[in-house]
Amino acid sequence: MRSPENADEIRRLFDRGIREHARPDGPGVRVERAGPVVRQVGGPDDWNGVVWSDPGLDARGADAAVAAQIAHCTSLGLPEFEWKLYAHDRPADLGERLRAAGFVPEEPEALLVAPAGPSAGAVGLPEGVSLRPVTDAAGAELMARAHERAFGTDGSRLLHQVVRRLEEAPEDFVAVLAVDADGEPVCSGRMELYPGTGFAGLWGGGTVAAWRGRGVYRALVAYRARIAVERGYRYLQVDATALSAPILRRLGFLELGTTTPYVYRPGR
Structure with a gap:
């Protein structure tokens, strides 16, 4: 991958490698090119939705694409279907068109990217807290508990x-937990590695309220960054909530824009 000169160039690399040429995010799902959009399709417990739309999409084409995705979702009997809209997607009023068609916007998130190397430094943990890789169903149950x-x-x-x-x-795929001295989960996070793109995506990272502001979230970022660097990945990418975005900006993450989930739920 050549060295990007600015945020616009990094965003173009992201759009092309992660969105337009998206890979399935797990077993049992597939990625499809459906006219002017790229979408992921799976079962009711998987993430289903549009990850990319053609930057040349005009108003008429956008309305047709939105209607086609609604028909697709309905035909598969999915409980919900998401159109992952980025602020730089076109046409400029695509969000309004999605809303008019019955999609409901959720809270926008900041699209943040940083070089993996500088994020991989050691971070001290509060006394009694340790990091634990997740490798089996028991660890996954603790992740779900931390999330809740x-x-x-x-x-x-x-x-x-x-x-x-x-x-x-x-x-x-990489998953990690932070647990307290009693083995109770206080934070968890995942990382998706996207071969051939140079990008690794950080997901999750929610910290239990009583443990916030004590370096646990930063430690999970550093843990995953070290693995990304070891495996040859150059960039970390996060869709950050209002809670995590300030921490990540202090760690040197660059904001490339925002992304908003527009969710369609048939029959509602």
């Missing part, structure tokens, strides 16, 4: 995805 405690949302879908990934396609 950190975000207040159901972790069953995450549990299903991590267990299946560890059992069937672990080669480009």
